[in-house]
Amino acid sequence: MDKWDGVAYYNPTARGGSMLINAGDGYGEPMNVIISGLSSPAALTLDGAINFARAIGFSEECFGLHLGGYMPADLGDGNGWVNQTIELRQDYGSAGGGTCFESLVGGNHFRIFVQNGTAAHSGALFLAVSREEPVSKHHNIVPDGYNIGRDQLVSAAVGKTRYHGVKYITTAQNITGLLAAGADGINHGIAQDGIVTLLTVTIV
Numbered sequence: 001m002d003k004w005d006g007v008a009y010y011n012p013t014a015r016g017g018s019m020l021i022n023a024g025d026g027y028g029e030p031m032n033v034i035i036s037g038l039s040s041p042a043a044l045t046l047d048g049a050i051n052f053a054r055a056i057g058f059s060e061e062c063f064g065l066h067l068g069g070y071m072p073a074d075l076g077d078g079n080g081w082v083n084q085t086i087e088l089r090q091d092y093g094s095a096g097g098g099t100c101f102e103s104l105v106g107g108n109h110f111r112i113f114v115q116n117g118t119a120a121h122s123g124a125l126f127l128a129v130s131r132e133e134p135v136s137k138h139h140n141i142v143p144d145g146y147n148i149g150r151d152q153l154v155s156a157a158v159g160k161t162r163y164h165g166v167k168y169i170t171t172a173q174n175i176t177g178l179l180a181a182g183a184d185g186i187n188h189g190i191a192q193d194g195i196v197t198l199l200t201v202t203i204v
Contacts, residue, residue, distance in 0.1 A: 002116065004044070004123035008036040008198060010076060011178060015120055017076025019179045019196070021084075021111065021128050023187040024069070029128050029141075030179050030186065031073065031113065032150040033197050037122035040203040043168070044123045046085060049112060052201055055163035056156040058110070059091040062100035075126060077117030084111040084128075095163075106134040106142070108149050129153050146192040154197045166203060173198045 012019055020028025035044065035052075042048045050060065072081040090107035110129040115122045130149040133140045142148065157170045174195050181194030 009124035010120035012076035015076030017074040033127040035125040078119030079117035
């Protein structure tokens, strides 16, 4: 397991990166949740992140098939623009097939990016969270969907959760100053409030 720097995260913009993932055509989507690098190390691995996601109502994509494009982010860690590690979707109470339902009717989803380069080796997971429309509306983001998606994920995560025998206690802290509020440069022209929520996930 990686040995991280012992910090919650590094500000990507202070190191030449961005808090917006590249959604194409010059627009971005906000990384509006960070899972702290001070979380339990097992929660910061890919398998650990997936298990935690299942504990809060998300799972891997329908039959493992990725719908939509991959989007890269530059976390200012020296790795440059790197595609998402994984995309997870709301599973509507069924880790097995619920994400297929989400793909049809819409719901919450997020992409994970890992800050693991040599220039900023925090191990923090940066999440681009948003609530999307059903497939009939091409999975566009719902109005206010960035704020709504973040708040719904945080609400599900905070406190005590568990999945597959692993128990979590999660705390949240809202951070300003990482993201500029508003719709400037934001995909679909949907404004967001500039708040990034830092989650610290402890396995107990």
